[in-house]
Amino acid sequence: MSDAASPEPAATEASDAALISRIRAGDLSAYAQLYERHLAAARTLARHLIGADAAEDVVQDAFAKVLDVLRRGGGPSSGFRPYLLTAVRRTVYDRYRGERRLQSTDQIESYDPGVPFVDPALEGLERSMIVRAFRSLPERWQTVLWHTEVEGAKPAEVAPLLGLTPNGVAALAYRAREGLRQAYLQMHLLGAPAAPVDEECRATLDKLGPYVRGGLSRRESRPVGRHLDGCERCKAIYAEMTAINSALRDVIGPLVLGTATAAYIGAAKGGSVFGGVLGRLRRLRKRWKTLGGGAAVLAALVGLVPALMSGSTPIRPAPGLPARSPSSAMPSKAQDPKPPAQPPPAAQPPPAADPPAPGGTPSSRPSAPAPPSSVKPPVTRPPARLTASIATVGALVRGQRGIVAISVGNDGAGLSGGLVAEVALPPGVTYAGGPAGREAALFTERHPPGDGWHCRPREDRLRCTRAPLRPGAVTSAYLHVDVAPAAPHGTPPAVTVSSSHSGDAATASAPYGVMRDGLPARFAADGGLSVVHAGNALLTCDHSHPGCRRALRREGDRRDNDRWRMRRLDRDGSPATKASSAARVRLPGRSRVLWAGLYWSATVRADGPVTLRLRPPGGSYRTVRAAEVSRGRLPTRPVYQAFADVTPLVRRYGGGVWWGADPPLRTGAARYAGWALVVVVASPDAPRRQAMVLDTLGTGRxxxxxxxxxxxxxxxxxxxTAGRPGRVGAVAWEGDADLPGDRLLLDGRPLVPASGDRDPRNVLDGSADGALGPGLAFGIDVDVFPAFLRRTGTVTFATGRDACLPGVLTLAAPFPG
Known part of the structure; x- marks a missing residue:
């Protein structure tokens, strides 16, 4: 139902939509009213994104840019506030990216095809169903939802902005919320072709909107409730729709407000955004008579536009703008602006002449400078001192993916400015994402670097930006890269980090570049993290033989699969599987799964698709297809190793007993088969660590x-690291407990496994963390090694008499502080 179908009585003051229409018709005095209405909100956001001394410049720049867009027919039709706040955030980010190489532009439309600018770093959020449903609503509905649900304003406060009565705002917000629910349901019905909606679910979803708001009769509600009790998918949609208003604040807010969402919303609740709107509007008519239609404000704002487009000089405040304080008042005469009674903290000299009046004719009288006594001395900032480091996580190997890590610290006593890191990658190494070049503004990061960093390719290097860093803090970014098959060896990556507040800079170079071999990185992060490993074998010896029973108890001298005709291990009791085993995945309490990888391997050629059946706790088997497979040859047998990212599945089912079954395998002498799960979780109870996962997949060899x-x-x-004990984890295949000589070394020192025989001279001894069943897992090792980890080092898989296939290496290192 359109809101036009039931017209609302008009409020006393002109609405934002009416003022925007007047501006497009040539009445620039209407912009002064918009300026007065939304100045407090723009200042609130700017002060949370950038220092208070620069916030006012950002606000004036944003107002000037939006004015130019409206004059050219672009911009919003009614949702002025979100559009303006987006312009404020974009202006702040442009400043963070550095003014020396930035060419300012007023062409907001080139980044904004009819909707407010969305930071490319939030494109994953942009694609979510709730965002797409919100974007599909009429702009007027979006506007009322923004003010009432995101900003938490009361209908009486929003009424003047929409040209309605408070009751009209409440009715419009009700229709908008119902429209959002219906649009959200439609996204679920049409947006998941891989999981079609059956008729029973469709019948429930058709009634879910009125069910959420209690609009169904008791008779109609009963079948909906019964279906929700038995359908996890519909229950999840119901829970999302129940919390759809809070979801708006949590999801739509960051798209407009960025990192300052919580601070801005808190300020809105405190009244600094909306509290003064009604009072200012009551005084607005009297002011307009003395302002001559707001010409002074318009003259100043129009005068700012040419400076914004030139990009050659810093933007300075024009005379006639309100003073840079929350209580500033507009000048009383358009033709004779007076200097502000409370000048800005860092006053700038006025331009040589007045800016053009709305008619386009410049004033012939130069503006009077502010009295010297009104100029405050510049504020002295405590100095910030930046430090930087850069290194590869694992090895950069030709033809494989990899990760480059940068770390930036502030060892000074003051807050840094916005951080800009210029990263020079080795030749043949490119940042993972696309597209680049002329479309760099549309670049999508395949893996976000983390901790508020955003990166884009710029010519021959990578530019990464981040908000200011507080004293004593350290921030890190993990840059996922692709290494070309012909990338030259040797040249290491380097970084230069600078701050927007000063000329302070720090440089660093990595110890390694592209290498001939090694284990590339698949995942890296830091925080309150833990790395969990579990796995089991899928082949075993003949349990009826006494020697087999002794070997499974890790006794005797036949703990080698070369000395047995290996048989399928099938422990799940299901006739649908031929080989199955279980492992317990122990996740910390209150943990959240960040990443999970499934690895499996066997001695067989494995042509065609390579799959494994995986059963989560409380679930049923599902077939997982390998995303990457590497193949090789042991002395007498072909061998493969496979990998699949199972993060969504582990995130859904969590810890407990997991089952693996029926990969490609062969039975017989000297055969093995097995599987392993590696999971990285974040937990509020875990100490701050870095977690890294390296593996040998990728090249196919x-x-x-x-x-x-x-x-x-x-x-x-x-x-x-801080020089405290960490942990190294390893997954390897075809190790034999009776063949010594295989070791895991850290900088040449042997590591001792925490399980199995705990022999540093024979670490691959058929021990698998989490395995349920026999004590010996033929042909598979999932081990953890306590270790002291330094900033750089070398981990070595070494063999003696045994043959093995190294699979996965993980590191969990304590973070300093």
Whole structure:
């Protein structure tokens, strides 16, 4: 139902939509009213995004840009506030990116095809169903939802902005919320072709809107409730719709407000955004008579537009603008602006002549400078001192993905300015994402760097930006990259970090560049993290043989799959599987899964699709297809290793007993098969750590070692450790407990596994963390090693008499502080 179908009585003051229409018709005095209405909100956001001394410049720049857009017919039709706040945020981010290489432009439409600008870093959020449903609403509905649900304003406060009575605002907000629910349901019905909606679900979803607001009769409600009790998908949609108003604040807010969402909304609740709107509007008519239609404000704002487009000089406040204080008043005469009684904290000299009046004729009288006594001395900032480091996480190997880590610290006593990191990647190494070049403004990061960093390719380097860093703080970013097959070896990545508040800068270079071999990184992050490993074998010896029973108890001298005709291990009791085993995944309490990888391997050629059946706790088996497969050859058998990202599945089902079953495998002498889960979780109870996952997948070539002395070295970099004990985890295949000589070394020192035989001279001994069943897991090792980790080092898989396939290496390193 359109809101036009039931017209509302007009409020006393002109609405934002009416003022925007007047501006497009040539009446620029209407913009002064918009300026007065929304100045407090713009200032509130700017002061939370950038220092107070620069906030006023940002606000005036944004108002001037939006005015120029409206004069050219662009911009919003009624939703002026969200559009203005987006312009404020964009102006702040442009300043963070550095003024020396930035060419300012007023062409907001080139970044905004009819809706407020959305930061590319939030494009994943932009694609969510709630955002798409919100964007599909009429602009007037979006506007009333923004003011009432996101900003939390009362109908009486919103009424003047929409040209309605308070009752009219309440009715319009009710229709908008119902329209949003219907649009959100429609997104669910049409937006998931991979999971079609059956008729029973469709019948429930058709009634879910009125069910949420209690609009169904008791008889109609009963079948809906019964269906929700038995359908997890519909229950999840119902929960989302019940909380749809809070979802608006949490989801739509960041699209407009960015990192200052919580602070801005808190200020709105406190009244600094809306509290003065009604009082100012009551005084507005009298002011307009003395302002001559707001010409002074318009003259100043129009005068700012040419400076914004030139990009050659800093933008300075024009005479006639309100003083830079929350209680500033507009000048009393358009033709004779008086200097403000309370000048800005960092006053700028006025331009040589008055800006053009609305008619376009410049004033012939120069503006009078402010009295010297009114100019305050510049504010002295405590100095910030930046430090920087950069390193590869694991190895950068030709033809594979990788990660480069940067760390920036503030060792000074003051807040830094916005951070700009210029990263020079080695030749043949590119940032993972696209597109680049002329479309760099549309660049989408495949993996966000984390901790508020945003990165874009710029010519021959990568530019990363972040908000200011407080004294004593350290921030890190993990840059996912792709290495070309012909990338030259040797050249390391380098970084230069600077601050927008001063000329302070820090530079660093990594110890390694592209290497000939090693383990590339698949995942890296820091925070309150833990790394969890679990796995089990899928082949075993003949349980009826006494020697087999002893071997499974880790006894005797036949703990080697070369000495048995290996059989399928099938423990789930289901006739639908031929080989199955279980492992317990122990996740910390209150944890959140950040990443989960499933690895499996066997001695077989494995042509065609490589799959494994995986059963979560309380669920049923589902077939997982490998995203990457590497193949190689042991002395007498072909071998493969497969990988699949199962983050959504582990995130849904969490910890507990997981089952793996029926990968490609063969039985017989010297055969093995097994699977492992590696999970990285964030927990509020965990100490701050860095977590890294390296593996040998990617090129399609399995790095088989041995038999005989062989080794695989991989650098360990990007660690910001504090010299406290950490943990190294390893997944490897085809290790034998009776064949010694295989070791895991850290900088040449052998590590001792925490399970199995705990022999540092024979670490691959058929021990698997979390495995349920026999004590010996033939052919698979999932081990954890306590270790002291430094900032850089080398981890080595080394073999003696045994042959093995290194699979996965994980690191959990304590973070300083």
């Amino acid at each position: 399995a790095p088989v070692l041995g038999p005989g002395p062989r080794r695989l070295d991989t650098p360990v970099g990007g660690l910001f």
